[in-house]
Amino acid sequence: MSYYPHLSSTLCNNKRQHCRYNSPIRGLHRCSPGAGAKANTHHVRTNLLPGLKSWTAARRLPQALIIGVKKGGTRALLEFLRLHPDIRALGSEPHFFDRHYSRGLDWYRSMMPKALDGQIVMEKTPRYFVTVDTPARVHAMSQDVKLIVVVRDPVTRAISDYTQIISKTPDIPSFESLAFKNRTTGQIDSLWSPLWIGLYAQHMERWLAWFPRNQIHLVSGERLISDPAGELGKVQDFLGLQRIVTDKHFYFNKTKGFPCLKKPEGSSKPHCLGKTKGRTHVSIDPEVIRKLRDFYKPHNQRFYQLAGQNFGWH
Numbered sequence: 001m002s003y004y005p006h007l008s009s010t011l012c013n014n015k016r017q018h019c020r021y022n023s024p025i026r027g028l029h030r031c032s033p034g035a036g037a038k039a040n041t042h043h044v045r046t047n048l049l050p051g052l053k054s055w056t057a058a059r060r061l062p063q064a065l066i067i068g069v070k071k072g073g074t075r076a077l078l079e080f081l082r083l084h085p086d087i088r089a090l091g092s093e094p095h096f097f098d099r100h101y102s103r104g105l106d107w108y109r110s111m112m113p114k115a116l117d118g119q120i121v122m123e124k125t126p127r128y129f130v131t132v133d134t135p136a137r138v139h140a141m142s143q144d145v146k147l148i149v150v151v152r153d154p155v156t157r158a159i160s161d162y163t164q165i166i167s168k169t170p171d172i173p174s175f176e177s178l179a180f181k182n183r184t185t186g187q188i189d190s191l192w193s194p195l196w197i198g199l200y201a202q203h204m205e206r207w208l209a210w211f212p213r214n215q216i217h218l219v220s221g222e223r224l225i226s227d228p229a230g231e232l233g234k235v236q237d238f239l240g241l242q243r244i245v246t247d248k249h250f251y252f253n254k255t256k257g258f259p260c261l262k263k264p265e266g267s268s269k270p271h272c273l274g275k276t277k278g279r280t281h282v283s284i285d286p287e288v289i290r291k292l293r294d295f296y297k298p299h300n301q302r303f304y305q306l307a308g309q310n311f312g313w314h
């Protein structure tokens, strides 16, 4: 007989790993064992239940990463996942594997939020998806790490990317002139970063050389907007978590034109993402958009094959 029936009742109790109740306590909603990453030795005692038991929170290396894609909806996904009591996510982008790798894993670990046993530590850095050395480096940290990629129509993604770039550097040439090596012949400049990032199959293949397909979960950036609870449900399943973030957490904000949170973590007020998320895009010559759609068609098909799903980008 358990002394803490309200706690033990949250533990997984059958092979299908269902949980019976929601615990009010962080760290007790896991429905499957997660990838292990060693904690550091600098523990902090955290008394969650005065008089009952003290729990140990520690900084650990992440067990899950949102690796991309830039402008895919990665911030929205991270903010939504943070509502889950068994997720501890770093708010900023640490860029460890692409920019700060020489600082070492101890530095990386020190960046992470403290987490209890059973909580999943995660971070998002969208550039990881496209940086050549990153898959091998992530693999060297952990073979079991769970990887999440939010993908979005590469043409819309490129325009979103350019909209962000021009908002910071207004003097750059037009999208139309940067997208082509030669506008007259119609030759696309696939090495221009906003276009190159959208070659998802190429980047995905690099990850698949290091990680099995079932360790990479793809989120549709489009569905993350049209059905956030549906996409979040699948991500929670992938992470082995109970589905705690559900449609009751979201409402559609007509002014913003996007789903927003009824009650974000640590607040009781509704909250939408900031002004840089969901910007009005610069308008692009429809003929250029048509050429880009043709350009991406074979790449998208190859990506659908690798993904085992069709994202419906036309």
Ligand SMILES: Nc1ncnc2c1ncn2[C@@H]1O[C@H](COP(=O)(O)OS(=O)(=O)O)[C@@H](OP(=O)(O)O)[C@H]1O
Pocket (backbone or CB within 6 Å): 069, 070, 071, 072, 073, 074, 075, 076, 126, 160, 161, 221, 224, 225, 258, 259, 260, 272, 273, 276, 277, 278, 279, 280
């Ligand atoms: N709920 C909600 N609110 C606001 N924005 C949302 C939301 N869900 C997805 N998105 C889309 O997220 C796009 C930005 O993607 P990222 O967060 O990955 O951008 S970044 O790479 O971190 O800069 C952003 O792109 P733009 O619309 O081009 O600004 C949004 O379309």
